Amino acid sequence: MTELDANSAAGPLTLLFGRDVTLAVGICAMCGTTGPLGETVMYGPAPGAVLRCPQCSNVLMTIVEAPDRLLATMPGLRLLSVPTGGTS
Secondary structure (H helix, E strand, O other): OEEEEHHHHHHHHHHHHOOOOOOOEEEEOOOOOEEEHHHOEEEEOOOOEEEEOOOOOOEEEEEEEEOOEEEEEOOOEEEEEOOOOOOO
16 A cells, blocks of 8 residues: 555545544554644555554554445544634
8 A cells, every 4th residue: 555644534534524634633543643634644545545644653543435334443542633713
């Protein structure tokens, strides 16, 4: 598979979350690395996108586009923090 910058997954991620989440911050469940989804390593795009931790290569997320749905898993994320745009 081809190694790509995870910003290449912006399309499927937007379909899944309803907004651009490449700036959403995730924490790797294996090594604890924290960073934006856009800084992960993506493999794909066919048959789906696999996002891996840039430090330990743990699978953080998979996204597969089926004809009538998106299938996603997030086995390697301890936490995903998606900004809402509101003030705190």
